[in-house]
Amino acid sequence: MSDSVHTPPGPPLIGNVSRFADDPLRVLTGVQEAYGGQYPVVRLDPSVGPRFNIVLDSDLVHDVLADRDRFRRPAVGPEEQQRQGLLSSDGILWEQQRSVLQPSFVGGKLAEYAAISSDTVDAMIAEWPAEGTVDLHEELSVLTLRVITQSLFSRDTDDDRARAVHDAMATLSAEVEPSLADFVLPEQVQSEPSDAFEAADQTIEGVAQEFVDWHQSQADPPDDMITALIEAKSDPSVELSDDELIDEAVLFMTGGQETTALTITYAFYWLSQHPEMRERVAAEAQSVLDGDLPTWDDLSDLTYTERVVRETLRLTPAVWNIAREVRHDTTLAGADFESDEVVLMSPYAHHRDSRTWTDPLSFRPDRWAGEASRGHNSYFPFGSGPRVCIGKQIALTEAQFTLAHVLQEFDVVVEQDELSLQPSVTLRPRNTVRASVTAR
């Protein structure tokens, strides 16, 4: 492999960045395929604004993600709407928040959340017709929001509010789809958020505010994530304002809910394309669960279901792109990097690299059989390093339980054969995903 950074040619005025903005998924996979194994990094060079770089070498991806001293996570979305929370914070603030929040994501807590997942999936399918169609993505958004708020905030979200959050997320995502303007124009002259964007943001904030207000009104609040944050606020060494408390609730509600709902939606899509695999999940569920609700102890026995979830996250990773900004001038892969340059690492592109994966575009859950495939460096749907996803185990458990329990009770077939994907902050379906459901 050459030890340098490669800059492919592009049209003179706007350079090779315009192609990226037109179709980022195609460019990222194309660059990975064309230059991976040859160059560790490819650089795109707009005529205005910071250069940006795509990391093709998977070991280098993990090095960058491990290095908080040289690289920071950039802010996402319009400046005035940016929220302070674990997902967006930096430096000491991030360290404080991660250590306050980490206990909510380990040990017995995970088993408690698993039980909540199980009951909430069961409540979802209790409302389904014995034979009919559902808006699958919306159903799963409601499900995952209810699981997050019951698990982390000890409160359920009613159906109307959960559907309003689902609609609001679609509005927000439509506006942060990468556009050419985001790459070539300085931030000050990029377009302002629309009224619809602000209204959607307010809807979500209103829901989060209710959870925080409820906790603050309790003499003896439950032992959960919001209580941990409220207690941390009274510690003078922790910087956390009232607004940041709401921001944190918003970021967990949206970040945790949407990614998980997308993953389960895509798993049902892939299983609809492969009926024999769908029947294998159903058969496994029947043999492990025997008609009961899944429990934490069943998780390790749902082995084929787990492979389906892993393979779904390989081909359709809800987080398709992970970005970092260079903090100060430095060198990487033998080349100079200036402060504020952007470094992109795309799970979507790495997960489809034909140098790493056999038959990369095929959905083949059994590629995950056996230990050898587990430590793949080219697979990072939850990121890597100190800022790896804190909700990974909640998401994996919820996805496995949902597939297993739904498919033991219903057959589910997504109607469309092709998914058109919108690469916004997450990888979303452009259109409604309808599925026919038939009770078994």
Ligand code: HEM
């Ligand atoms: C399948 C579902 C999920 C996927 C694919 C996913 C993916 C990711 C990825 C790739 C990152 C790292 C981003 C980066 O390094 O820039 C991340 C971070 C994060 N995720 Fe997830 N996530 C999922 C579910 C969840 C859930 C359920 C929660 C909350 C309960 C959650 C909360 C977070 C938070 C707070 C961070 C920031 C961690 C930090 O910076 O310390 N995620 N997630």
